[in-house]
Amino acid sequence: MKRRHFLAAMGIAAPILLTPSMTSAFDLDLGLPGMTISTKDIKKAAKNNKPNAIGYEDVTPEQEYYLGRAVAALILKEYKPFEHKRGNTYINVMGNLLAQASDRPETFGGYHFQLLDTQEIITASAPGGFVFLSRGMLKCCKNEDTLAAILSHEIGHIQKKHPLQSVSREHLIQGISTMAIPGTSTMSKGTVSTLTKAFDGAVRDIMKPLTEKGYPHTLEEEADSDAVILLRNVGYDQHACLDILKTLEKKSSQNDKEFMHLHPAFKDRYELTERLIGNTPRAKRSTPRNFRFMSMTAGI
Amino acid sequence: MKAVLAILFGAILPLLLMANTTLAQSMSVQVKSAHLKKKPNPLAELLTTLPYGDQLQVKTEEGPWLKVMHPKTGTTGWVHSSALSARQIVINPANRHIEAAHSGTISLAGQGFNLEVEKQYKEQKQLDYTQIDRMESVTPSQEEIRAFAKSGNLGKGARQ
Numbered sequence: 001m002k003r004r005h006f007l008a009a010m011g012i013a014a015p016i017l018l019t020p021s022m023t024s025a026f027d028l029d030l031g032l033p034g035m036t037i038s039t040k041d042i043k044k045a046a047k048n049n050k051p052n053a054i055g056y057e058d059v060t061p062e063q064e065y066y067l068g069r070a071v072a073a074l075i076l077k078e079y080k081p082f083e084h085k086r087g088n089t090y091i092n093v094m095g096n097l098l099a100q101a102s103d104r105p106e107t108f109g110g111y112h113f114q115l116l117d118t119q120e121i122i123t124a125s126a127p128g129g130f131v132f133l134s135r136g137m138l139k140c141c142k143n144e145d146t147l148a149a150i151l152s153h154e155i156g157h158i159q160k161k162h163p164l165q166s167v168s169r170e171h172l173i174q175g176i177s178t179m180a181i182p183g184t185s186t187m188s189k190g191t192v193s194t195l196t197k198a199f200d201g202a203v204r205d206i207m208k209p210l211t212e213k214g215y216p217h218t219l220e221e222e223a224d225s226d227a228v229i230l231l232r233n234v235g236y237d238q239h240a241c242l243d244i245l246k247t248l249e250k251k252s253s254q255n256d257k258e259f260m261h262l263h264p265a266f267k268d269r270y271e272l273t274e275r276l277i278g279n280t281p282r283a284k285r286s287t288p289r290n291f292r293f294m295s296m297t298a299g300i
Numbered sequence: 301m302k303a304v305l306a307i308l309f310g311a312i313l314p315l316l317l318m319a320n321t322t323l324a325q326s327m328s329v330q331v332k333s334a335h336l337k338k339k340p341n342p343l344a345e346l347l348t349t350l351p352y353g354d355q356l357q358v359k360t361e362e363g364p365w366l367k368v369m370h371p372k373t374g375t376t377g378w379v380h381s382s383a384l385s386a387r388q389i390v391i392n393p394a395n396r397h398i399e400a401a402h403s404g405t406i407s408l409a410g411q412g413f414n415l416e417v418e419k420q421y422k423e424q425k426q427l428d429y430t431q432i433d434r435m436e437s438v439t440p441s442q443e444e445i446r447a448f449a450k451s452g453n454l455g456k457g458a459r460q
Contacts, residue, residue: 100342106383235454
């Protein structure tokens with residue numbers, strides 16, 4: 001075979017051979033003088049050319065977990081947990097059922113749900129799977145399906161890592177890439193102090209949308225979309241998303257002092273949700289679920 | 301003729317190689333405790349849990365689910381991709397691991413924001429994590445979740 005014919009053949013073969021699955025599966029040594037192709041060299045070249053851009057996607061599940069614990073601790077510093085064993089068990093089992101049907105059923109520490117002892121109408125989610133729901137918000141739910149819609153919306157924020165998207169790049173770079181002391185799994189005191197400062201900054205970044213202006217409109221839309229999908233995946237009535245939006249809009253329009261205005265205009269959310277539900281008919285009322293809802297939330 | 305043969309060779313070779321290439325990928329558990337299930341379904345029976353850092357051999361894929369085998373125990377089952385990382389996760393790093401972590405091929409447990417940072421942060425902010433620890437201790441079993449779905453006539457719409 002002439003060299004030029006071989007090169008023409010490789011010109012056809014190269015794009016296929018250099019796909020990641022192929023290069024990692026084997027090394028190619030064609031045994032021809034000056035024609036050895038090493039996939040290790042290909043990978044090294046690719047790595048060297050990779051842009052050094054760190055983003056929220058680079059936060060590991062373990063790092064996200066510690067951020068989540070800190071945010072959750074701050075939420076519980078502001079609002080007392082509501083001790084109601086039946087109610088908390090109920091939202092944990094339901095929440096985990098919904099989370100398992102999501103795109104991200106597994107987080108580092110798992111999903112955990114907690115009732116808050118306030119009549120303010122609040123839900124909040126912290127990175128890695130911590131979800132909070134106030135007594136006031138629970139009272140807005142008429143049945144289990146509307147409660148599932150609320151929990152699904154928060155799971156949507158977690159599965160899309162919306163809280164992490166609030167963290168500034170500076171805090172991310174410090175928080176993600178700082179290494180342990182070579183040969184150990186620990187860090188120097190100075191390193192820990194610097195990291196803790198970055199950690200504090202990251203936690204503050206995450207808290208801002210929860211306490212001030214809310215998430216950007218696009219992220220709330222994503223969470224609303226995910227809520228519809230999760231309800232559909234599990235078998236709840238998707239129309240429950242519209243029902244709870246109507247209830248919350250009413251509370252908002254009444255300038256209910258317990259309502260915290262952290263979400264975009266209801267009209268837009270309602271229209272988006274209607275589009276996503278499409279022609280799916282409203283499900284028949286589920287007596288077992290309604291009975292369960294009343295029984296598990298009695299006294300809340 | 302020789303040119304035609306060369307071009308055919310270039311076109312057929314990758315196909316032959318792909319036919320002989322098996323999915324021999326290794327993935328690591330990137331969560332505290334990954335669920336190994338009997339089937340690629342959210343409500344499938346739980347076989348066991350797999351600890352952080354364990355390396356698994358991937359046999360096949362079905363959507364977001366990976367069929368894996370634990371090389372030490374030989375246990376086979378399905379894990380959701382959200383529980384796994386293509387990077388090797390090292391729990392107790394040595395020098396060579398630190399160097400390799402710079403290349404992005406491995407991930408060090410405890411790198412960046414970690415337990416040490418949490419301890420210092422807690423002290424500085426005087427935060428009580430007792431309630432968070434309690435919250436984390438509430439973990440419904442797979443059996444509870446399945447029973448909940450069944451009694452509420454749910455789960456039939458659950459994705460595969």
